[in-house]
Amino acid sequence: MRAWVLGDNVDTDVITPGKYMKLGIEEIAKHCLEPLLPEFSKQVKPGDIVVAGRNFGAGSSREQAPGALKHLGVAALVAESFAGLFYRNALNLGLPALVCADARRIRDGDRLSLDFEKALVVNESTGQAHSFEPIPPHLLEMVRDGGLIPHLEKRLARTA
Amino acid sequence: MAQTLAQKLVARAAGCSAVAPGEIVTCKVDLAMMHDSGGPRRVKPMLERLGAKVWDPSKVVVITDHYVPTFDDDSRKIIRIARDWVREAGIENFYDEQGICHVVLPERGHLRPGMFAVGGDSHSPTGGAFAAYMFGIGATEMLGVLVTGEIWLKVPHTIAMEFSGKLSSGVSAKDIMLFLIGRFGLDGGQYQAVEYRGAAIRALPMQERMTLCNMTAELGGQTGLIASDSVTEDFLKNKIQTWDSDPGASLMAHHHFDASALAPQVAAPHSPANSKAVHEFKHVKPSVAYIGACTGAKLEDLRMAARVLRNRKSRVKLMVAPASLRDQKEAEKDGTLKVLQDAGAEFLGLGCGICAGYGGKVLGENVVAISTTARNFKGRMGAASSQVYLASPYTVAATAVAGQVCDPREMLQ
Numbered sequence: 001m002r003a004w005v006l007g008d009n010v011d012t013d014v015i016t017p018g019k020y021m022k023l024g025i026e027e028i029a030k031h032c033l034e035p036l037l038p039e040f041s042k043q044v045k046p047g048d049i050v051v052a053g054r055n056f057g058a059g060s061s062r063e064q065a066p067g068a069l070k071h072l073g074v075a076a077l078v079a080e081s082f083a084g085l086f087y088r089n090a091l092n093l094g095l096p097a098l099v100c101a102d103a104r105r106i107r108d109g110d111r112l113s114l115d116f117e118k119a120l121v122v123n124e125s126t127g128q129a130h131s132f133e134p135i136p137p138h139l140l141e142m143v144r145d146g147g148l149i150p151h152l153e154k155r156l157a158r159t160a
Numbered sequence: 161m162a163q164t165l166a167q168k169l170v171a172r173a174a175g176c177s178a179v180a181p182g183e184i185v186t187c188k189v190d191l192a193m194m195h196d197s198g199g200p201r202r203v204k205p206m207l208e209r210l211g212a213k214v215w216d217p218s219k220v221v222v223i224t225d226h227y228v229p230t231f232d233d234d235s236r237k238i239i240r241i242a243r244d245w246v247r248e249a250g251i252e253n254f255y256d257e258q259g260i261c262h263v264v265l266p267e268r269g270h271l272r273p274g275m276f277a278v279g280g281d282s283h284s285p286t287g288g289a290f291a292a293y294m295f296g297i298g299a300t301e302m303l304g305v306l307v308t309g310e311i312w313l314k315v316p317h318t319i320a321m322e323f324s325g326k327l328s329s330g331v332s333a334k335d336i337m338l339f340l341i342g343r344f345g346l347d348g349g350q351y352q353a354v355e356y357r358g359a360a361i362r363a364l365p366m367q368e369r370m371t372l373c374n375m376t377a378e379l380g381g382q383t384g385l386i387a388s389d390s391v392t393e394d395f396l397k398n399k400i401q402t403w404d405s406d407p408g409a410s411l412m413a414h415h416h417f418d419a420s421a422l423a424p425q426v427a428a429p430h431s432p433a434n435s436k437a438v439h440e441f442k443h444v445k446p447s448v449a450y451i452g453a454c455t456g457a458k459l460e461d462l463r464m465a466a467r468v469l470r471n472r473k474s475r476v477k478l479m480v481a482p483a484s485l486r487d488q489k490e491a492e493k494d495g496t497l498k499v500l501q502d503a504g505a506e507f508l509g510l511g512c513g514i515c516a517g518y519g520g521k522v523l524g525e526n527v528v529a530i531s532t533t534a535r536n537f538k539g540r541m542g543a544a545s546s547q548v549y550l551a552s553p554y555t556v557a558a559t560a561v562a563g564q565v566c567d568p569r570e571m572l573q
Contacts, residue, residue, distance in 0.1 A: 023234070055380065059282060060281075083347070084382055092304075
């Protein structure tokens with residue numbers, strides 16, 4: 001799927017601008033990345049992958065930032081590093097945030113696929129494969145369940 | 161083994177005698193704070209979906225600050241949900257239109273050294289000024305805390321920022337943070353614990369310490385910490401325990417700076433990391449000076465601005481949004497507000513105001529502003545074309561008087 005390549009320190013005010021925060025996620029998603037890529041929300045396709053440099057998601061605790069990307073169908077985020085709070089939020093929503101040291105080698109528009117078994121981002125446009133750090137073991141089950149809410153649902157059902 | 165302050169706080173919450181950096185632990189939460197935006201309106205439907213209740217309502221604090229004063233039907237609805245939900249959930253610690261959560265929480269005595277706390281806002285590390293482990297989380301993770309009373313944590317390493325000497329008159333905690341963020345970048349904190357220490361830090365009043373820990377968010381730390389001492393005790397008006405790092409505890413990095421050598425700092429648009437000494441920006445002529453937010457409009461901040469503005473007039477549009485009702489009342493009592501008013505300040509309602517950019521008042525197209533707030537990301541405070549410079553209350557006030565970016569030390573002589 002298509003790679004959308006962004007730079008370093010892409011902040012949550014750019015991913016989901018504050019003036020839309022009073023709205024629901026459907027509306028917020030329409031303005032996702034608006035200050036940076038005004039057409040992003042219209043052009044992104046389900047399964048696409050957002051690729052960034054260092055410290056993706058710097059700033060606010062608003063989880064509508066990863067939420068809007070997920071709502072638009074983004075399959076995963078691949079970055080050299082993530083802001084810690086954003087990283088937790090993304091995984092809590094079941095959106096894989098993958099730390100990849102070679103993220104910078106991916107070009108905008110490249111066709112990517114993900115191999116979770118081998119922890120690889122496969123770049124079909126260049127023929128290269130870049131390894132990503134596996135999702136931490138203590139969070140794997142939660143991500144597999146689709147995020148913290150479905151994970152808690154399962155846990156609560158077990159104890160009920 | 162010698163332990164850092166962060167390790168000790170996490171170990172207590174995890175029920176262990178000691179923890180090692182990198183270890184994954186589950187901590188019991190002593191306090192969970194939420195505001196109107198990331199709080200009730202988000203967690204209420206999730207709690208209903210799970211059919212779950214709040215684990216311990218006495219440990220939850222809800223504060224309205226993002227959408228107050230309300231300005232349209234959406235904001236009125238968000239605030240109404242908060243008011244109704246606290247009643248339904250049996251949450252007695254509810255502060256409605258009393259000011260910004262990070263300032264109201266300690267001023268109402270909810271934080272104590274040794275605690276482990278989470279907040280539904282990225283500036284939650286502010287609580288670390290009280291030697292409490294406090295950090296920001298999103299709404300879904302908050303839901304997890306509300307249901308289980310627990311949260312996972314990767315035990316952080318500690319990065320020590322040690323400031324010896326004494327800050328010059330006209331230089332403040334805000335300048336320390338802009339300097340550090342400029343030096344180390346928005347991810348300099350590496351999502352670890354950043355501990356501020358040294359003689360210059362010990363000499364700071366509590367609200368200045370809060371500014372340091374507050375902007376640990378922009379430095380990219382998970383939390384910012386300062387050991388508790390007599391300053392903490394005086395502020396809390398209660399006997400406290402001393403929480404501090406052990407001598408010789410292992411640090412990820414230990415940086416040393418001389419506070420006496422620090423000049424006022426200004427960060428250019430659109431990142432707090434674009435900071436340099438104030439004299440580099442003398443050509444900038446803002447049309448708006450904003451004194452607001454948890455970072456920059458506490459009582460100490462208002463007093464700093466007033467020291468510069470006394471018997472002077474602002475040449476630009478000067479707006480002040482005090483960070484809490486209690487601070488506003490104190491500032492009224494001691495004459496600070498009168499000084500700001502005489503200088504031409506317009507007062508805005510209590511709350512996050514323009515800083516959050518959530519509505520109500522925002523910056524218009526192409527406005528150049530200088531602000532005491534924490535973040536100047538593109539479009540945050542209004543139009544994407546607006547240009548926000550960040551500085552201390554001293555520097556914002558001096559700039560308002562001069563009509564161009566000005567070193568406050570020139571006006572404080």
